[in-house]
Amino acid sequence: MLAAVLAIACGGCMPARPTRVTAPMSSAQAVAGGDTLRTTALAPGVVHVRHRDAAGPWTVHVVRVDVARCGCAIDARHAYDGLRGRERTSDLVARRMAAGDTALAAINAAFFDLRTGDAVDDEVIDGEWWRGHAAGRTPGPLGPAGPRAHVATLADGRVVTGRMTMRATASVTPTGAARTVLAIDAINPQRRAALAVALYTPRFGARTPVAGAATDSGRMQLDPDDGPPTPARLAAQARRDSLRLATDTVRRTVVEVTLAPVRTPTDRAARVVGGVTTWTVVAVAPPGAGGTPIPAGGIVLSVRDEVPALTTFVAGATGRTITLDVRLVTAEGRDVGVPHALVGGFGELLARGRDVSALADAREGTRASFSVARHPRTAVGTADGGRVVYLVTVDGRGAGGSVGMSLAELALLMRRLGATDAANLDGGGSTTMWVRGSGVTNVPSDPTGERTIANALLVVPRR
8 A cells, every 4th residue: 555655646746835645544444453644745756654554563654755856865964973973863953954954854874883873884974985894894793794784875866775895995106116005994993803904084083093992992882683772781782892802902003104185176185085086195103003193184094014015005105196996885896886975784675676684694694683573673775776765764662553573574665665675774762764844753662762873864955
């Protein structure tokens, strides 16, 4: 029923002025608890649907966006416009609108560190890589660190979902030497044993992290089952962190190279963007524990001293040109394109029309308590080559009388909506949908109400 009503509501000319339509219920539906459906046109090409399905029972909210028709885009924003921090989705939108932005709808997005508000996976905002991890380099107790589900908005406005990862290199040609290439493990990470080469931008802070610092376990205190962050859960995670602390804080020696952008009319100061960019080596710090100042107009490349190519890389490097190549690629290594926005998820649902939700445990490290159990869910689906986007929330844990969905049930829902590709985002108590004119439309499951989250996806006018 939901897909049919969406097709009717979105297929013709949609009024810009909000209208509400409540689907009539049959007597059988009323006895079963009442299947209800209400649609609200938010703008031409953008419609919000609230569906109550007695079969679950489920309460589902969908914002369907025809990005070509509405002249809008799916944008990413982090809490308080910083690399870290947590903010309620509704407050994030209100703050942005108070600053002059316009938003039609928003949903919570990525999994995050409960302590700091760091997004777990890759994060691109306005074309700038705020955080990135190469394949096998993602932190946290989320199981195997294979490429996980992401949602990206490309430069042309299309939205893509799928298992993706960052692939980045830094290369230099020292005097009298062949070109030397370093594979970059991460952008703006905390120091961890698995990371040999990292890139730090002013988004990270004033200085690079210091290896061996007692506060730097390099592990994110995640809540992968999406339960409320109770004191007991936090204490249990802290105990697990303490067992890893000895190996995570071993003092390691790094060599840090400060870079400044080679400015051209198209360069954007010190932003690390997708594709190939060129930088000048300003200074090479002597081997140490890190803590190198990150200049406001530059970045720092941090390389562990045992990396075989390090000596050749830094030999005569001062004043030379470094080439950075940062790409977003699929799990199979295909170039996705230059992302304008990017957030991470956990559990690919649909791929080219095929239900792949059952593969999440093996490919992304989910487990039955997350994938098979029913939880509140947030998801994004696409159709028509990424030109039609579905932002979806499903209430759960009894909130609003809804039981939540498994990943398989969520995949089926996304397919019935019309999506051919879809990804699961952070859910549980984080699940939130905000709609202009209505505010928060779903019922968050935390007893305290709407949860503070790290970042959100917004439907905004395309710039």
